[in-house]
Amino acid sequence: MQIANFTEATRILNAYIPRPLNIRAVYNLDTIRALAAFVGNPQNNFRVLHVAGTSGKTSTSYYAAALLKAAGKKVGLTVSPHITSINERVQIGLVPLPEQTFCAELGLFMDEVEKSGLKPTYFEIMMAFAYWEFARQKVDFAVVEVGLGGLLDGSNIVTRDDKVCVITDIGFDHMGVLGHSLPEIATQKAGIIHANNAVFMHEQSDEVMEVVRATCERAPASLHLVAAERDVALPFLPLYQQRNIALAEDAVAFALGSALQPQQIVEAAKVHIPGRMETFTVGEKTVVLDGAHNPQKLQAMAESMRAAYPDTAMAALVGFVQSKEVSLDENAQIVTALAPDVLVTAFGATQEHGAPSIDADVVATAFQAAGAKTEIVADHHKAIEALMARPEPVAIITGSLYLVSYLRPFILALAQPV
Numbered sequence: 001m002q003i004a005n006f007t008e009a010t011r012i013l014n015a016y017i018p019r020p021l022n023i024r025a026v027y028n029l030d031t032i033r034a035l036a037a038f039v040g041n042p043q044n045n046f047r048v049l050h051v052a053g054t055s056g057k058t059s060t061s062y063y064a065a066a067l068l069k070a071a072g073k074k075v076g077l078t079v080s081p082h083i084t085s086i087n088e089r090v091q092i093g094l095v096p097l098p099e100q101t102f103c104a105e106l107g108l109f110m111d112e113v114e115k116s117g118l119k120p121t122y123f124e125i126m127m128a129f130a131y132w133e134f135a136r137q138k139v140d141f142a143v144v145e146v147g148l149g150g151l152l153d154g155s156n157i158v159t160r161d162d163k164v165c166v167i168t169d170i171g172f173d174h175m176g177v178l179g180h181s182l183p184e185i186a187t188q189k190a191g192i193i194h195a196n197n198a199v200f201m202h203e204q205s206d207e208v209m210e211v212v213r214a215t216c217e218r219a220p221a222s223l224h225l226v227a228a229e230r231d232v233a234l235p236f237l238p239l240y241q242q243r244n245i246a247l248a249e250d251a252v253a254f255a256l257g258s259a260l261q262p263q264q265i266v267e268a269a270k271v272h273i274p275g276r277m278e279t280f281t282v283g284e285k286t287v288v289l290d291g292a293h294n295p296q297k298l299q300a301m302a303e304s305m306r307a308a309y310p311d312t313a314m315a316a317l318v319g320f321v322q323s324k325e326v327s328l329d330e331n332a333q334i335v336t337a338l339a340p341d342v343l344v345t346a347f348g349a350t351q352e353h354g355a356p357s358i359d360a361d362v363v364a365t366a367f368q369a370a371g372a373k374t375e376i377v378a379d380h381h382k383a384i385e386a387l388m389a390r391p392e393p394v395a396i397i398t399g400s401l402y403l404v405s406y407l408r409p410f411i412l413a414l415a416q417p418v
Contacts (some may be wrong), residue, residue, distance in 0.1 A: 001110045003103040004068055006086055009372040012110065013086070016122040032124040032154045038116040039109075042156075046076070048158045049143045049251055052150040052189045053168025053201075054242040055297045059276050060168050062094070062239075063248035066268035067156075068141050069093055071256055076134035076142040080123065083291075084276040084412075090130045092137050094271060105133055123147050127154040130260040133384065141255065149178045151191020161196035165221070166251045168201070168244065170208050171296035172327075186211035197221040200251040202228075203245065226250045233266045238277045238304035245269055275404040277304060286394045287387075287411055291401030293320060295327050298334045301398065305338060314339040315381055315392040317395030317407070318367075318399035319347055319357045329361065331399070332370040339396055342372040345383040347406045357400070384410045403404045 018026050036043055049068075050062045056062050058079050065077040075093060082088035084403040087096035090105075097105065109129045113120065120128070134142045145224060146153045169187050178188045186208045193199055193215050201212065203225050217221045217396070226247050234242055245268070253260050264375055273277075286309070290303040305314070309343065316339035335342065344364045346357045364374045377383040387395050 001107040003107040003110070005103060009103055009106055010086060013122050013125060016120060016125055018121055021116065021154040026121050026124075027148070027152050029152055029154070029157060031118055031120050032128055033121050033157055035113065035116055035124065035128050036131065037159050038118070039112050039132050040135075043131040043158045043174075044160050046137040046139050046159065047141045047162060047164075047256060049164045049166060049254060050146070050155065050158065050192050051143065051166045051168065052146040052153075052170040052192045053166075054173045054185070054189070054246075055300060056168035056240065057145050059241055059244040059273050060248050061143050062165060062271050062273045063245040063268055064166065064252050065091070065143040066095055067252040067260060067264065067269035068143070069246055069253075070264035071252070071260065072142040073256075074138070076130070076139040077135065078127065078130035078134075078142070080126070080147050081401055081405065083401065084408055086126075088274070089126050090133050092134075097133070105136070109133075121154075124154045128401060130224065131157075135199060137151045140276070146189075146192065146347065147388055149185075149188035149191065151188045153192075156192055159194070161194070163194065163197045164251050164255045165192050165197050165366075166201070167192075167199065167212065168247065169296065170204060173294050173296075174239040176296070181245045182207040183211050187215075190215040193219050193221045194220065194377045195219050198251075198254055199223045200226060201246060202226050211242060224254065232262045234266070234269045237269055239307055240300040240304050241277070243303060262381050268273060274409065276400055277301065277308075278404075278408075280411055282388060282411070282415040284393070287415065288394065288396050289404045289411065290396065290398045291404045292398050293331075293400045294374045295330045295334060298331055298398070300333055305394075305396065309394050312394050313392040314369070314394040314396055315341045315343070315387065315390040317343040317345060317387045318363065318397075319360075320347050320363060320399045321402055322356055322358050326352060327362060328358065328366045329369070332366040332372065333362075335396075335398065336372040339392070340372055341390065341392065342374050343365050343383055343386055343390075344374055344376045345380060345403070346378060347380075347400075347403055357403070360390040380407060380410060383407070384414075 068075040077091040275291040
């Protein structure tokens with residue numbers, strides 16, 4: 001199959017988004033296992049660090065890949081969703097495949113998909129393609145971010161017993177699929193743990209730890225809790241990112257079988273992570289893009305913003321993806337406490353899940369109830385202009401990684417990262 005560019009690749013892949021959207025109907029491993037087997041089970045050709053959790057998955061994945069790279073290893077990285085371009089899902093040495101390479105390789109892979117006779121989803125294709133490409137590139141390690149949950153996620157097909165599992169902070173998210181209690185959700189996240197794996201995580205709530213410990217005993221797998229105190233201080237990182245890189249440090253050191261050098265840690269800590277407290281200067285204004293979308297993530301972002309910009313007035317531009325699990329009222333309270341002047345916008349259908357944003361009027365009503373002064377700006381260009389015209393020296397764009405993916409190109413056209 002010939003694929004000319006990212007636009008054509010996106011059009012082809014969008015045809016594999018389930019319509020009508022029913023995540024439960026496709027939330028199993030049957031198809032991706034068959035597809036991986038058809039192309040030779042490439043996921044077992046290299047060491048894997050498998051990252052699950054609710055908050056911090058992508059950041060921890062980037063830090064783990066950066067630490068492996070700093071240690072001299074050839075590393076693949078796959079994350080989701082992508083922020084600016086689809087090739088962020090297939091990175092070698094923290095560099096997304098160039099457009100021409102990505103499209104040529106994806107074309108070859110789509111030929112295999114067609115030969116298989118299978119009907120995979122968008123996410124299953126991208127996950128299998130990442131594994132396939134990492135094998136072709138002969139990486140030493142692959143860092144793989146879970147898409148949804150863990151137990152039945154398309155990434156969960158690695159059978160090597162030297163896999164390293166990394167579990168970030170677990171909270172309430174995707175409850176329509178993963179369950180409505182922390183033990184239910186933790187069971188899904190801990191589903192990445194297989195026999196003889198090593199598992200790394202921070203100490204979490206008793207409900208979460210009971211599930212993880214029981215899963216490790218059954219596997220069996222070894223559980224390693226990460227210490228809060230670190231040997232290398234990284235004061236330039238946001239507070240929540242210090243927690244994420246600490247988790248990555250311990251997991252990578254174990255995978256390498258040796259301690260990381262301080263300079264390697266400092267180097268890795270400077271990796272650029274799109275959409276996670278990503279900071280730009282636009283004129284005299286500081287603009288921060290953060291894809292936090294649930295109370296746990298928004299609270300972590302808010303605490304880090306207050307620490308980074310104490311006693312500084314802030315304004316926010318928000319939008320939230322349409323989902324039964326969005327705690328809109330709680331989200332509004334957290335953001336309003338940080339930035340009482342709020343602009344509300346909307347966005348269309350998202351990547352593999354196909355869900356659009358919550359109606360701007362509904363979001364504005366929730367923020368007004370939380371005490372915010374709100375304004376709805378539907379047009380993205382005008383929303384950015386309105387945000388830049390605000391008097392506050394710090395502006396935050398938050399509420400969804402999909403919102404960030406829509407608005408980031410506008411900000412890139414105006415500024416450079418700090």
